[in-house]
Amino acid sequence: MKAQAASLPFTPIYAAMVAIVNTKLPQVGELLLKRLIVQFKKGFKRNDKAVCLSATTFIAHLCNQQVANEVVAAQILLLLLHKPTDDSVEIAVGLTREVGQHLEEMNRPIALAVFDQFRNILHEADIDKRVQYMIEVLFQVRKDQYKDNPAIKEELDLVEEEDQITHTTALDDEIDVQDGLNIFKFDPEWEEHEAAYRTLKAEILGEGSDDEDDEDESDDSEDDEEKQEEKALEIKDQSNTDLVNLRRTIYLTIMSSIDPEECCHKLMKVTLPAGQEPELPSMVIECCSQERTYSKFYGLIGERFAKINRLWTELFEQSFAKYYETIHRYETNRLRNIARFFGHLISSDAIGWHVLSVVHLNEEETTSSSRIFIKILFQELSEAMGMPKLQARLRDDILRPYFEGLFPSDNPRNTRFSINYFTSIGMGAVTEEMRERLQNMPKPALPAPAAAADESDLDLAREHLHEPVLLTEDVPSHELLPEALKAKAGKEDEV
Structure with missing residues (x-):
């Protein structure tokens, strides 16, 4: 869908590929149709012209390939023309040009109703001149029997009508787009499923004969030899002229464009x-x-x-x-x-x-x-x-x-720096978790200052100095003093 939206002219080719896959994997074709319908609904509600245009173009060619029933195209046309605006009428004209021939062949009453609605809009609605000309051109295309807008080009008619499976999903159905398929899920039996998928892939793409493989190998070897000879004759440009020219081309392309799409x-x-x-x-x-x-x-x-x-x-x-x-x-x-x-x-x-x-x-x-x-x-x-x-x-x-x-959490200093930074730029709301972590971080225990320890020893010594000292004949007086003062007393006794 993304590739088709980026390159609308290749939509018939994508639709032909889907038609082939749909014969073997009808669930893929049905899911694609459902997602396109939902995409159109979203684009229609949001007034997104580009999305509506890509979705309706793809749906039109799926109808031409009979992957989708023509009723869904008719419903989209009537919805677009119910309350006509310049954009909705323009999208409807583009859709009708793509699917008109198929509608005329498969359901002529619906085609007549659609063109009657276009005729009423042309005569009664207040729309831009450009859109009026588009409607007039559409009537001329119909008069010419869509010779420039065939439903299916001859080279893209790859599926037999009896092999095709047509899905009847309508615009007003309850649609499940199965978004869960966008998420990878481990498959315990992936080897068996891969083998089955390879078999199915070979059936869809077809297997070449051994003779063709041998011819391809010989052609490849000749091409390799030619490339090696060309490489031997290549001259390296050390002046970067090609690089400068490339940059100039990109620059001029950007500067000459009016809008991003262009x-x-x-x-x-x-x-x-x-x-x-x-x-x-x-x-x-x-x-x-x-x-x-x-x-x-x-x-x-x-x-x-x-x-x-x-x-x-x-x-x-x-x-x-x-x-x-x-x-x-x-x-x-x-x-x-x-x-x-x-x-x-x-x-x-x-x-x-x-x-x-x-x-x-x-x-x-x-x-x-x-x-x-x-x-x-x-x-x-x-x-x-x-x-x-x-x-x-x-x-x-x-x-x-x-x-x-x-948002660092390994270092309180870095955490505090990040909090202060985001707060200073007016985005403190993103730092709420960091603030909680910073508050709950264990604070390191600080060691007691050495000066405080010395003062406690002096206080202890003073308390012992004020205590009464009992002198006896057997015990020297300095042994009754606190341990902190024994050394000093011993030195005085020696003197």
């Missing part, structure tokens, strides 16, 4: 040489840091890339550690922009919260620059998420080990 689309087309992938996150962050004030434009670019592919997620996470270690090299304004950029990525879960493990908040391991960076980062997190959600995330049992550097 920028991401253009950057995805930039050819990155092997090993130069970190240059793209680096250039996005550098461009962000050079702005006079922080622009959310860059945060949305980073978020989109980090959510497209795990590779970009890891590169942005590595960038966080690199920039935190070298943050003292940046002036305050650039530092502020970088901190807010990463604050946006973390608050949107584009990168993992475990990146905060590189932060050790104590007097020895922080500088004035790093403390400013942490301050702005947490202020951005608080502003984006709200303090209650931020506190809940910081207290998460799974993430807690990554925050030991931020």
Whole structure:
């Protein structure tokens, strides 16, 4: 679903793939349809045009492939046209262009009802001129019998009609999207299930003959030899001209884009040489840091890339550690922009919260620059998420080990430093647990001062001096004195 939303023109291909999988694993096709319906409902309630557009496009092509019943497409169309707005009519027009031919063939009364609704909107509703033109173009497409918008292209008609399994999930059904499947659970019989899955995978993809394998191996060996010959003729460029040109291309692409969606689309087309992938996150962050004030434009670019592919997620996470270690090299304004950029990525879960493990908040391991960076980062997190959600995330049992550097508990001095720091930046609420731990820490026992011990000995000696002394013939007088004064008395007797 994420891949389809990021590349809508490839939706027919994704739908064809789902149709093939659905013949062997119908529960997968049904679950995908349910999640798309729920995604559309959420986007419709939130007035999120992009989400609605991606969900309806996918549902339309699933209907064309007969993975989903055409009734769900009709229900979505009638819902969008019930209270027409510019956006809802635009989405409905796009959906009708994709699924119209299939509706005409499978359920003509529904198709007539939908086009009657479009006709009423065109004549009566107060909508934008642009949307009116879109409806007129739709009627022309229908008149031309969808010659430019066929239900299924010939090269994507891969499943026989009798083999396909059609799911009849409706828009108003109670739908369970089975979110529990998103969480890994250990399977004690995973070896047997893996073997069964490999068998099923071979049935879906088909197995090639041994002759084809031999031919492929010979072709691969020839390709390897050609590559080795090319490598022998390669000349290394020590002037980094290619790297400079790559950075210039990325910079100009970012600066020439109007919105984040356009920028991401253009950057995805930039050819990155092997090993130069970190240059793209680096250039996005550098461009962000050079702005006079922080622009959310860059945060949305980073978020989109980090959510497209795990590779970009890891590169942005590595960038966080690199920039935190070298943050003292940046002036305050650039530092502020970088901190807010990463604050946006973390608050949107584009990168993992475990990146905060590189932060050790104590007097020895922080500088004035790093403390400013942490301050702005947490202020951005608080502003984006709200303090209650931020506190809940910081207290998460799974993430807690990554925050030991931020909220130290091993040393009272570091704990006190962290408490004072967060309190001074107006975020004392996150230090409540640290305050409790600090109060419950056992206080070390202080040794008695030496001066006090000497004074007690003198007091004891004075008490003995005031006691009556009984002299006898057998016992010398100095032996009746306290131990502290015996030595002195013995010396006087010798004299």
